[in-house]
Amino acid sequence: MPLHRPPVAVPAVLAAVALLAPAGPAVAAAPAASPAAAVSAVSAASAVSGASAVSGASAVSAVSAASEDDGFTLTDPRITESSGLAASRAHPGVYWTHNDQDEPRVFAVDGRTGETVATVTLRGVGKPRDMEAISVGPDGYVYVGDIGDNLDGSWSHVWIYRFREPERLRDTTVDATQYTVRYEDGPRDAEALMVHPRTGRAYIASKNEEGGGLYEGPATLSAKGVNVFRRVGEVPWVTDGAFSPDGTRLVLRGYFSARGYAWKDGRLGADERVRAPILGQSESVTYTVDGTALLFGTEGARSRVARVPVEGTGAAPSPDAPGGPSGTGGTGAAGTGGGQAQGDGAPGGSAYTVGLLALGAALLLGLRRLRGRGGKGGGGGAPGA
Numbered sequence: 001m002p003l004h005r006p007p008v009a010v011p012a013v014l015a016a017v018a019l020l021a022p023a024g025p026a027v028a029a030a031p032a033a034s035p036a037a038a039v040s041a042v043s044a045a046s047a048v049s050g051a052s053a054v055s056g057a058s059a060v061s062a063v064s065a066a067s068e069d070d071g072f073t074l075t076d077p078r079i080t081e082s083s084g085l086a087a088s089r090a091h092p093g094v095y096w097t098h099n100d101q102d103e104p105r106v107f108a109v110d111g112r113t114g115e116t117v118a119t120v121t122l123r124g125v126g127k128p129r130d131m132e133a134i135s136v137g138p139d140g141y142v143y144v145g146d147i148g149d150n151l152d153g154s155w156s157h158v159w160i161y162r163f164r165e166p167e168r169l170r171d172t173t174v175d176a177t178q179y180t181v182r183y184e185d186g187p188r189d190a191e192a193l194m195v196h197p198r199t200g201r202a203y204i205a206s207k208n209e210e211g212g213g214l215y216e217g218p219a220t221l222s223a224k225g226v227n228v229f230r231r232v233g234e235v236p237w238v239t240d241g242a243f244s245p246d247g248t249r250l251v252l253r254g255y256f257s258a259r260g261y262a263w264k265d266g267r268l269g270a271d272e273r274v275r276a277p278i279l280g281q282s283e284s285v286t287y288t289v290d291g292t293a294l295l296f297g298t299e300g301a302r303s304r305v306a307r308v309p310v311e312g313t314g315a316a317p318s319p320d321a322p323g324g325p326s327g328t329g330g331t332g333a334a335g336t337g338g339g340q341a342q343g344d345g346a347p348g349g350s351a352y353t354v355g356l357l358a359l360g361a362a363l364l365l366g367l368r369r370l371r372g373r374g375g376k377g378g379g380g381g382a383p384g385a
Contacts, residue, residue, distance in 0.1 A: 070306065070307055071295060071296075071304060071305045071306045071307040072109075072110075072111055072112065072113065072114035072304075072305050073114045073302055073303070073304055073305070074097065074109060074114050074297075074302060074303050074304075074305065075113070075114045075115050075116070075302060076107060076109070076115070076116040077301065078099075078107070078116075078119075079097060079099060079107055079109075079116070079301075079303070080099060080299070080300065080301050081099040081100045081101065081102075081299050081300075082097045082098070082099065082283065082284060082297050082298070082299055082303050083097075083098065083099065083100040083131065083132050083133070083148075083191070083283050083284060083299065084096075084097060084098055084131070084132060084133040084134035084135075084144070084145070084193075084240065084283075084284050085097050085134065085240070085284035085285065085286045085295060085297045085305065086134045086135050086136045086142070086242075086286050087136065087286050087287060087288055087289045087295075088108065088136060088165060088289075089136050089138075089140065089165065089289065090140065090165040090166075090167065091108070091165075091169060092289050093110065093111045093112060093289075094108050094109065094110060094111065094117065094169065095108070095109050095111055095286065095295065095305070096108055096109075096134050096136070096142055097109055097134065097284070097297070098131050098134055098144065099131070100130055100131050100132055100148060101128075101130065101131075102128065102131065103121070103127070103128070104121065104122035104125050104126075104127070104128050104161065104176070105119055105120060105121045105122065106119075106120050106122075106134065106142070106144060107119055107120075108120065108169050111295075111305075114305070117169045118166065118169040118170055118171060118172070119171045119172075120163070120166065120171075120172055120173075120174055121172070121173040121174070122144070122161055122163055122173075122174065122176035123173050123174065123175050123176060124175050124176050124177070124178065125159070125161050125176050125178045126178070128146045128159075128161075129146055129148070129155070129158075130146060130147070130148030130149065130150070131144055131145065131146045131148070132145055132146075132147050132148040132190065132191040132192075132193075132240075133145035133147060133190075133191060133192055133193035133194075133240060133284075134193070135193050135194050135195040135202075135242075136165065136195065137195040137196075137197070137200050137202075138195075138196075138197050138198060138199075138200050139200055140164055140165055141162050141163060141164050141165065142162070142163055142164075142165055143160055143161070143162050143193060143195050143202060144160065144161040144162075144163075144193075145158075145160055145190070145191075145192075145193030145204065146158060146159040146160070146161065147159075147160070147181070147190040147191070147193060147204060148189060148190065148191060149187060149188065149189040149190070150189060151189075152187075152188060152189045152208070153186065153187040153188060153189075154187070155187055156182070156187055157180050157181060157182045157187075157226065158180075158181050158182075158190070159178055159179060159180060159181060160178075160179040160181055160193065160202065160221065160227075161176045161177070161178055161179075162176060162177045162179065162221070163175065163176040163177070177223050178223065179221045179222070179223055179227055180225070180226050180227060181204070181217070181226070181227050181229055182226050182227070182228055182229070183204075183206075183215055183228075183229050183230075183231070184215075184228050184229065184230045184231065185213075185231060188206045188207075188208070188212075188213075189206060189207045189208070190204050190205065190206045190207055190212075190215075191205075191207050191238065191239045191240060191283070192204065192205035192207070192238045192239065192240045192241040192252065193241075194241045194242060194243050194250065195243075196243055196247055196266075197243050197244075197245055197246070197247045198246075198247040199219075199247070199266070201216065201217060201219060201266070202217040202221060202229075203215060203216055203217065203241075204217070204229055205235050205238040205241050205252055206235075206238070207237060207238055207239065208237065209237060211234060211235065211236055211237065212234075212235050212236070212237065212238055213231040213233065213234060213235065214231070214232055214233035214234070214235050214268065215229035215230060215231055215232065216229060216230055216231075216232045216266065217229045232266070232267060232268075233267065233268040235252055235268075236252065236254060236257075236259065237254040237255070238252045238253065238254055239253055239254055239255060239282060239283050239284075240252075240253050240283060240284045240285045241253065241285065242285050242286045242287050242294070243263065243287070244263075244287055244291050245287055245289060245290070245291040246291065247263065248262065248263055248264070249261065249262065249263055250263045250268065251274055251285055251287075251294060253274075253276060253282060253284075253285045253296065254282070255281070255282050256278075256282070257273070257276060258273070258274040258275075258276035258285065258294075258296075259271050259272070259273065259274060260272050260273070260274040274294070275308050275311070276294075276296055276308065277296055277306040277308065279296060279297075279298035279304065279306065280298050280299070280300060280303075281298050281299045281300070282296065282297075282298055283297055283298055283299050284296070284297035284298075285297070287310075288307075291310065292309060292310055293307050293308060293309050293310055294307070294308045294310060295307055295308075296308065
């Protein structure tokens with residue numbers, strides 16, 4: 001049983017919270033916050049309600065809608081803990097995903113049907129411990145982050161696996177390279193691996209209730225030694241991230257919200273809220289290859305991948321247009337999630353929705369802390385050198 005996953009009741013509670021939320025005007029997203037912050041009195045109202053810039057009715061649609069424009073459902077019964085999502089560069093319209101506790105394999109999924117079109121098994125790596133993220137680099141390779149550490153410091157090092165995107169989509173076994181990773185300031189939990197689409201440099205965002213760090217890898221990863229990742233920015237609670245195809249934006253998502261950051265010269269810039277759906281356990285995010293939309297994924301059997309058009313690309317109304325999302329997040333210092341989000345919903349409906357979401361956040365945090373007291377048991381075997 002995975003150490004770092006909430007009991008089945010948690011996604012169910014959060015899904016129920018989303019379904020109970022009344023339909024109403026959109027509420028602007030707040031800075032991405034930890035569940036601990038979400039349950040505090042006033043900050044819960046801005047942080048948790050900001051998890052989505054769509055109405056309660058739209059949140060339900062994000063989970064259950066069946067049309068292509070709204071995303072797709074992962075139909076493969078083997079995919080029960082989809083923890084990462086990345087758009088294929090070699091096969092437009094196809095998305096790579098994987099389970100977190102699994103053998104070394106990834107799945108290629110058709111974005112129109114949700115059906116698996118290829119299963120790729122990685123040869124030359126050891127047994128994964130906790131695969132949490134996936135990203136496609138400009139070099140034609142897929143990068144898989146075996147970087148999860150639910151006990152937040154139990155592993156002295158983690159791994160990144162790399163394999164070339166197959167030219168043909170079919171079930172196959174491929175040779176993969178394994179890279180050993182350490183953080184300059186010590187072990188930590190992480191669920192987000194992002195490879196920059198221009199420079200090919202790898203970045204990891206750590207996951208922590210009180211806020212994490214953005215870590216930059218070496219310019220070129222080495223399979224012969226240890227790759228030290230150095231902290232270059234501060235980020236909120238993060239479960240996944242993705243660079244825009246042009247490399248000028250970085251989106252980081254958490255359980256209840258998402259933030260977008262300007263990206264220049266390898267550093268975080270001004271940030272703003274990003275529209276994100278309410279999902280049972282929000283685990284993944286990726287841009288479409290053309291950059292016009294974001295896809296948000298969650299865990300569970302037949303889990304939903306929700307599509308959200310990116311504002312300013314012509315695929316979505318601008319914030320000031322009639323029917324467009326109103327209110328803006330702050331643009332404080334890099335990584336701080338600065339600024340005050342302002343909701344524009346009716347007071348009654350918004351307060352009710354916020355209360356329900358805060359309850360879900362409190363339950364999630366409580367269960368995570370109870371689980372953390374169980375010690376260090378379990379865990380997969382260490383990959384080979």
